[in-house]
Amino acid sequence: MRLGIAYRMHFRYSEAVTESQNEVRVRPVDDEHQRVLSYRLTSRPRVQVLPVPDYWGTTVEHLGVRTPHTELELVAESTVETRPRPAPVETVAVAKLADAGFRTAHLEFLGPSRHVHTERGDAVAQRAESAVAGASSVQRMVEAVIADVRGILAYRQGATDIGVTLAELLEGGAGVCQDFAHLATGMLRSTGVPARYVSGYLFAADETALDAATADVVSVQTHAWIEAALPGWGWWALDPTNGGEVGERHVVIGRGRDYGDVPPVRGAFTGSGTVEVDAEVMIGRHTDGQFLNPVDLAGPARAEAASPPAENWRHQQSQQQQ
Secondary structure (H helix, E strand, O other): OEEEEEEEEEEEEEEEEOEEEEEEOOOOOOEOOEEEEEEEEEEEOOOOOEEEEOOOOOEEEEEEEOOOEEEEEEEEEEEEEEOOOOOOOOOOOHHHHHOHHHHHHOHHHOOOOOOOOOOOOOHHHHHHHHHHOOOOOHHHHHHHHHHHHHHHOEEOOOOOOOOOOHHHHHHHOEEOHHHHHHHHHHHHHHOOOOEEEEEEEEOOOOOOOOOOOOOOEEEEOOEEEEEEEEOOOEEEEEEOOOOEEOOOOEEEEEEEOOHHHOOOEEEEEEOOOOEEEEEEEEEEEEEOOEEOOHHHHHOOOOOOEEOOOHHHOOOOEEOOOO
């Protein structure tokens, strides 16, 4: 599937700030499941953009404005071709999770992290242990956790903020996609299954139901799902929010231990005011021989500077994924 993606971010400061510095993680990755055909990040006011890969392999674009300003607008435009992802067909024995080499290779995705913290015997660990009881394979363990998370949480925008704990999610019973991903990740890790957080885009009119009808262009927010490591097979991608496997409608931006490793925007500014951030993602698909560019439908980008071409690269402002 060929998709065009436009991610527009608009920062508005209540008072003029003398300087702002930001790092942006919105460029899709190139891997065996997707290919970036084109990409650029433009800005208003005009700034230089420095793209570098971080520890997790995500492209981070650094940019700063060092003149007084009350607004900053960023537009990231991508064209991505996605491919179907294979599903594991062979049964992976639960006993293989204890292999020392496997655990060492995935150590960073087995322990606690800032937003995914569990302890032996706590409510999250107990819930996970109950969910996987009697599972005949690692695949069944993962599926059982995903099903349990969907039984625990109802999708509700605005129900949480980025600082919510897993225990609070259990008690509150509602959240957005990053909460589904965090809870599933924590439960899987507590049972010995390495799991990592994935940030990306989802081409679907309703992110809670992948079989829902979609238009040729949809307006969404960034999305989150998980990948679980299966011994001897690799990473298996699933979407706890909608309960299905990750497919051609999903576009990966980056992977990490949790949201804190892959926030779309993070930064700081110098000034006494406050900042409001508006963001929107528009995704269009190639259909009937014609490619619908979401940027054209959203209006021309008011931008003057761009990052280098995609083929050359493989206080805090932050935006919560919805």
